[in-house]
Amino acid sequence: MSARLLAVNVVHELIRGPTRWTAIDKRPVSGTVAVTELGLAGDEQCDTRYHGGPDKALYAYAEEDADWWSAELDREIPPGLFGENLTTHGLDITGARIGERWRIGGPKTGILVEVRSPRDPCGNLSARMGIPKFHRSFVATGRVGAYLKVLSTGSVRPGNRITVVHRPSHGRTIGEISTRA
Numbered sequence: 001m002s003a004r005l006l007a008v009n010v011v012h013e014l015i016r017g018p019t020r021w022t023a024i025d026k027r028p029v030s031g032t033v034a035v036t037e038l039g040l041a042g043d044e045q046c047d048t049r050y051h052g053g054p055d056k057a058l059y060a061y062a063e064e065d066a067d068w069w070s071a072e073l074d075r076e077i078p079p080g081l082f083g084e085n086l087t088t089h090g091l092d093i094t095g096a097r098i099g100e101r102w103r104i105g106g107p108k109t110g111i112l113v114e115v116r117s118p119r120d121p122c123g124n125l126s127a128r129m130g131i132p133k134f135h136r137s138f139v140a141t142g143r144v145g146a147y148l149k150v151l152s153t154g155s156v157r158p159g160n161r162i163t164v165v166h167r168p169s170h171g172r173t174i175g176e177i178s179t180r181a
Contacts, residue, residue: 003091003162005104006063008033009080010043017124021046024128026080028087032157035111037150040085054149055116060086061145062093068143073131082125082138084145091162093146094175101166102148104156112152112165118178119144142175 009026010033017024023044034041038057045052051059061084066077079087086104100115121144126134138144 003164004089005086005156005158005160005162006089007079007087007158008040008156009085009087010040012080014044014046017122018127019123022124022128023051024083024124026083026085028079028158030158032155034153034155035150036153039150040156043085050120050122056147057150058085058113058148059119059145060084060088060093060148062091062143063087063089064092065094065143065145073129081128082145083121083128086148086156088162091164094143094173096146096174097168097170098172098174098177099166099168099170100164101151103163103165105154105160109154110160111150111154111156113148114151115146115174116149117147118142118174119147120178139178142179144174144178146174 007028009028011023012025012027014021014023015025023046037054061082070077096115098115102113104111121135121138123135126132
């Protein structure tokens with residue numbers, strides 16, 4: 001089975017986190033969503049010191065890692081709960097290498113992205129989950145998802161195929177870098 005985009009998630013509402021406002025409340029949308037160098041149309045980031053910008057334009061999280069957390073926490077983890085823009089299926093994001101490139105959708109209307117870094121969550125994730133210091137446990141597993149740079153703009157929609165088009169020869173993966181931090 002090929003990798004695909006399970007859900008495209010944008011901010012539902014800004015909420016007050018423990019120390020600042022947050023746009024972590026992402027929820028799936030239907031249809032096609034435009035993607036610029038700074039992310040999804042209709043999405044927001046509140047603290048652009050840590051979220052957003054060209055190197056963190058999109059945040060991707062794997063359904064398989066969400067399923068792992070679902071079993072670990074004995075609760076449902078729906079797409080967008082961790083604040084991700086893109087929920088994937090069949091793509092090993094924890095094992096993705098820094099600099100890896102993915103084509104999402106077709107070559108004419110889809111996008112090309114590059115894996116830039118693991119997510120380093122703050123207390124807003126813990127508040128969202130209702131679990132004190134959850135963000136520390138999240139990082140310790142290496143199942144943190146990846147920030148993506150948009151190399152070629154276009155649009156995405158649920159069901160788009162995801163193809164790894166370049167994989168660097170070095171072995172630095174999202175999971176390894178996350179657990180070293």
